[in-house]
Amino acid sequence: MAFRRGFKSWCEQTALTVRRELGLSESAVLPARTLADHLGVTVWSIQDIPGLPDDTLRMLTSTLGDEWSAVSLIDANEHFIVHNSAHSRARQTSNITHELAHNLLEHDASPVLLVDDQEKILRPHDKQQEDEAAWLTGTLLVPRPAALEINRTKTSKAIMAERYGVSIRLLEYRLNVTGVKYQTRQTNRTR
Ligand SMILES: [Zn+2]
Known part of the structure; x- marks a missing residue:
């Protein structure tokens, strides 16, 4: 993965900025719907889409439809996210x-869900995006402050992953890439 210079620190800053704007601490859990409200994005379950045929609804919410996660539906000035509940x-x-x-x-080539007979086409994001x-x-x-806290706590990684809304794999990955694991080892050594 090659990112432009400064991209990763911009991400860390953004994670802290949105928490500050929401009155949350730097290490707080960031509820997805709270962030969506903050950004003016409407979150829908598939059941909320008006006029969806019953068999489509059944397919998308069954194990057959398990692969899809969420799509953005951008319509004029409105942004909806439809997610798999x-x-x-x-x-x-x-x-x-x-x-x-x-x-x-601000990825403008957002994937768009095909609905009704309106001119909405599916445009997947590219690999870089x-x-x-x-x-x-x-x-x-x-974010890094949360990784530090997660690394410090006695609570199991599985519970912390659930709490923060990430997989255990992603949690471990974040602990590694933020360097908190290494940092904690160093601190223990100097004690
Ligand atoms: Zn995506």
Whole structure:
């Protein structure tokens, strides 16, 4: 993954800025719907879409429709995120946050859901944009101060991952890339 210079620190700053704006501490859990409200984005479950045929609804909310996570629907000035409410709460959080990350990154080639017979086409993000959104998602959910706290606490990683809305794999990854694991080892050594 090659990011432009300063991208990762911009992500850390953004994660702290939105928390400050929401009156949350630097290490607080960032609820996806709170962030969506803050950004003026409406979050819908698939059930909220008017006029969706029953069999489509059934398919998208069954295990058959398990692969899809969330899509952005941008219509004139309105931005909706439709997400798969069949997923676990933690996964819903990361799915919605991922779409919000695209929004924060001002990725204009947003994927658009095909609805009705209106002119809305599916335009997937390119690889670079997906990588950026993925990095920002991890940083928004577990910024460095949160990683430090998670690393320090006695509570299990599984519980902390659930709380912060990330997979255990992403949690471990964030602990590594933020350097908090290494830092904690160093501190222990000098004690
Ligand atoms: Zn994406």
